[in-house]
Each structure stands twice: as C-alpha cells, then as structure tokens.
Amino acid sequence: MLIRRAPRFTASEITDPTLYLSRRELISGAAAALVLAPGLGEAATPAPPALQALSATRHAAFSLTEPLTKVEAATTYNNFYEFGVNKDDPSRLGHTLKPRPWTVHVDGFVSKPKTFDVDELMRLFPLEERVYSLRCVEAWSMVIPWIGFPLAPLLKRVEPTGQAKYVEFTTLLDPNQFPAQKPGFFGFSSLDWPYVEGLRLDEAMHPLTLLTVGMYGKVLPNQNGAPVRVVIPWKYGFKSAKSIVRIRLVSEQPKTAWEKAAPQEYGFYSNVNPAVSHPRWSQADERRIGEFRRRPTLPFNGYADQVAALYTGMDLKKNY
C-alpha cells in the first residue's frame, strides 16, 4: 500500500535563489568584517544586510525636483514603534524583521479576495520611482525617492463591492519580529497592536497613493517598513502604514492605532495642514532634515492641487 506522506516542506519554504545569494553575500560580508575587525567585540554587530537593487522608471510628473534627503538620514531617523519609540531603534533593532517570505491578504468587501506574495505583487504591477516629500507629524520632513506602484490597480483587481467605503491597512503582529510588541514593564505598551491605519476609498484610489516596496533604488530596508508599505504624501507620515500584511476593504471608518492612543491629537484624516495645530505644537512650519532653518509647511504637504478636491465642503479643522 502506498502511504502518501505530506511533503516535509511546502513550496513557500524553499528559499528563493536571490535570497539565498543575498545570504551568501551576508555571510561573506560578515567574514570580511571579522577579518577586518580590529577587536573581536565588533564582530558581534551584524553587518547591515545588502539590499537588493530595484530598477524602476521615475514618474516625473509625480516627482519633486528638490534635493533628496541623504539615505543615511532616511534610514537611521525613523518612527517605527514596533521596534521602539526612539528614532534610532528601528535601524538598530530592525534586523529581527524577516521580510521574506511575505504575503498580503486583500479581502473584506471585495468580489475576489486574494492573498498575494510580495514578489508576485512586484511582478504584477510595473514599478515606478516617485520623489515625494514626507512630512512627519512631529514637524520634520524628508524628500525620499520611493519605488512602488499605485494602490488603485491592486484594489480594482480584487473588485471592491458597493459596501466598500474605507480601506484598512494592518501591520504584521509578531513580537518575535517586532520586539516592542512584547508587553513591557507593568504590561506597558506604547500602542494597541497590531498597528492599523486607514483611508477613505477615494483617498486609497488616488493616483498619488503608492504601495511601496523600495527606496533609493533598492528594496525597502526593514526600518522603513519592509517589505511593503503604503505612502500617502499629503498626510502625516504615521498614516503611511509599514510592513503591511492585510489590506481590508470595509464599510465603516477604521479605528486607527494613533486615534486609539490619543484621539484628540491624531485624527483619522491627518492631512498635512499648517492651519491646524497639533494640540501641543504648531504645524505651521517644519524642519527639512539636512536644513538649518525651518521652512513653512504647505497645505496638503504641497499636494493641494492634486488632492484638495477630495475634501471639498469638509471642515478640515474638525476632520483633522
């Protein structure tokens, strides 16, 4: 009698050859570091993994012509609470995140729910580079060349039904990969995990809304939200959810992580708006990382021509 045995590993567990090769690079890099290290102590610090290069054509109409923020700044000065609340936590601790294999579930009020492998997404949709300004709610900003594709065609592909009014993004929940998701002292946790963000459907379908897999010509570093994040340039940075595992189309406005943590400070819309202060500080100006003087903040972060029409008739002071 033939006894069928389940395979000892599934196809998804087979290491992708490019990943395998990058591991080889990592090992040889680490070996080189060992040889070069003057003391043994330095060998303990993991060498930053070599990021795979990504080719994409620049979308000139949707790209700023301002000088780019230095890549070192954009990859060491991050807010990514899953790694910790300090700006250097994500780059110091980011190595615990495993961006492959990775799948994104797209479901909710759609006719064709589907789970996409992140590599499949990168094959399905042509990648483009867009230079966007990123305005943090903490009144600093950067200019970053992202690589990705508009979210709209992905959403259309799963066919949202009439009930779909909002899009909810969920970040990976895994305390082994995100150390700050472990409850701390006295069960203290900075946010209610997993991180949830959301957009109105028309905001999500806007051509500026970019599902992003890379930056500065390479795949996303872990600290910037690998392997896939969203970038919504006219909203404060925290709206742009990182390390996304689920995109759900829903009928009710999602309750976002920051709204839960401090509703009077972080609203659902969170459009960049110099006229509406954060309750504790002014949003009238910002420090562009790398510049000395503050510069005035622009309505919708400078994207008013493209997006202001989404909010006609809305009181943006109330819907902050």
Added chain:
Amino acid sequence: MTRPARIALKVVVWSICLAPLARLAYRAWTDDLGANPISFITNTLGDWTLRILLASLAMTPLRIAFGLSWPITVRRLLGLFAFAYVCLHFSVWIVLDFFFDWPRMWADIVKRPYITMGMLALLSLIPLAATSTTSMIRRLGARNWTRLHRLAYVAAVCAVVHYLWLAKVGVKDPYWYAAALVVLLGVRGWEWARRVIRRRRDRAQAAPPRVRSQAENPLS
C-alpha cells in the same frame, strides 16, 4: 569632612557634570549628531538639565535618610550646573531651533503648555542662581534665603511637567523622572511631618498636666 576630601568630591562633580557637554562637543566635531542635530542637542541638554536638577534635590534626602553630610557640600554646585545646562538648552532653542524668530517663540510660550512650563522652570531658577553666593546668603539672611530657595521645588516640578507634556505616547523616560521627583519630595515631606509631630508632642509635654474631670475619664 577634610579639605582634600572636599576638593576631591568637587572634582568628581565637575567631571560628571562636564562630561555630557564634552561628549556633545565631540559628537559635533565628528559629525555624529544624527539626522536631526538640532533636536538631538536640545534633547540632550534638556535631559541633563533635569538629571542634574534632580541630583541637586537628592542631596538633602541623602542627609535625611542616611545621615550623610557630604552631599550638602555639592548641592550648590549641582544647582549651578543645572542652571548652566538650562541656559544652554534655552539658547539652542532661540538660536538653532528658531533663529531669533521672537514672535514665533513668544506664540509658543503663550500657546503651548509644555513650553510655558519649561519657561516657568527656567524663570524660577534665575533668582536661585543669582543668590547662590555666600555673600548673598548673608545679605538675605539664612531664613529668607532658605524660603527663596524653595523655588527649586517649583523649578523641578515645572521641568518634569514640561517633559511629561512634550513627550509623545509610549515614551517612558518622563515618568521615571516624575517618580524620582516624587521620592525626593516625599522624603522631605516625611521629614517635615515628623518634625511637626515631634514639635507638637514636645509642646504637649511641656504644658502643665490638666486634671481630668470625672466626665472625661472613660474608665469611671
């Protein structure tokens, strides 16, 4: 305390208090202040203001709790270092952060409660620094001087609240500072209460004993 011991103690305090500045200068020199140097410098100076201010307020509790006398000899030095750090913290805000944009800074002081608190902390430290010399103590008289210098408590409370109100969700440091301040003020409160009770008891004992009337005696 012998003179060499006192000198050694002061050298230690000077070194500890100057080390953060030296480190900051070294990091500036080697271009190692991170992506947002102005914010890094401001935060570092603010952190050390608070640490040294709390250290200066820890000296009296050390005497109360452990009967040590040496902490009192460095209390003034610590207080003056806290003042030096807050001046640098404030100067960086004026020069590097807002580059003399006075209307903008004034608007923040009036509108942003955490900045108001920071300003109050700074303002309450000025008279303390100004009256820190031995001749000023003599001119004011010990009693008045001690009263005036209770402003240090106001400064510390305002400084901690300043940090609590500016920190974003999830940042735990300000709570540690607040806890430390509660302990430091708590020890003083405890000591004060003990003294009041003792004084009352002494007064009661010193008073001539009253003859109990029959009605007052519960045993009768």
